[in-house]
Amino acid sequence: MSTFPERLLEGYQSFMTGRYTAERQRYRDLAEAGQEPHTLVIACCDSRAAPETIFDCGPGELFVVRNVANLVPPYAPDSNYHATSAALEFAVQSLKIRQIVVMGHGRCGGIKAALDPNAAPLSPGDFIGQWMGLLKPAAQQIQDSQLMTGGERQVALERISIRNSLANLRSFPCVKILEDKGKMALHGAWFDISTGELWVMDPKSGDFFRPEPGLA
Structure with missing residues (x-):
């Protein structure tokens, strides 16, 4: 045993x-x-990028959803199983969270798989392949670029995936309605595992920058 x-x-x-x-x-x-977390963080399940550690938060502060490559699927009210959507629904509707952060990170294995057109399924179910299909259009465009190195393609898709997840968040009525009323704020962030640098996304331009202490 x-x-x-x-x-x-x-x-x-x-x-x-x-x-x-x-x-x-x-x-x-x-x-x-009961819990009253102030922020929902949608992050990757990579063991090197734990939001509670990165943001130095204590118990009850963050409501964290982790999946491969920190993806948010589009709103799809059907009979399938939707773990990330269910967690989002609970965070917004039950816990009344009004701050959502989608946090990607460097050297993401899911993003690497999405960029490899010859990647073989890890199992007959090919769960990772199907999940990363959410980024297939963007991944194909980056794969076709001959002006970027492999590392540049990786970082580009890691950050594009954050913007894609934010767009998908807005396909959920419970999020879109609150944001339009000014009662919900969506944020993007990217964490560099090798240096510890945190980059945040400008909500208007979509560009990523390093915030100065006290000015984030």
Whole structure:
């Protein structure tokens, strides 16, 4: 019989004697009153780009949705299973979150797969291939560019995917209506794993820039 991962048990013990002890009352308050996170972050499931760590947030501050390549699918009210859409619906309609951040990152494996026309499915279901099909039009345009290096193509699609997800967010009535009323704000961000740099998207131009401390 397999045993629970020892590294996780060690981490839990460290958590209980460290952070939990220091924030015991906060956890109790969250348990009693429920959660009231201030921001929904849609991020990649890459283990190197955890939003809670990057933004140094404590328990109850962020409502985080993570999937391959931080994609948001378009609004599709059908009988299929929609995990990201369900989480978005809960965040906006139930938790009343009014700040949404789509955060991509450098060296994203999902984006790399989307740019490789010869990538073989990892399984008969080809779940990653189908999921990354959301970016197929953009990926094909970038693949055809002979003026960019492989690294430039990667970063370009990582950032284009953020803008694409923001556009898809606006296809959800619950988001679009609130944004049009000035009650919802959508943001884009890109994190460079190798340097720790955070780039945020200008909402008007779509360009990414590094915010100065205190001016973000």
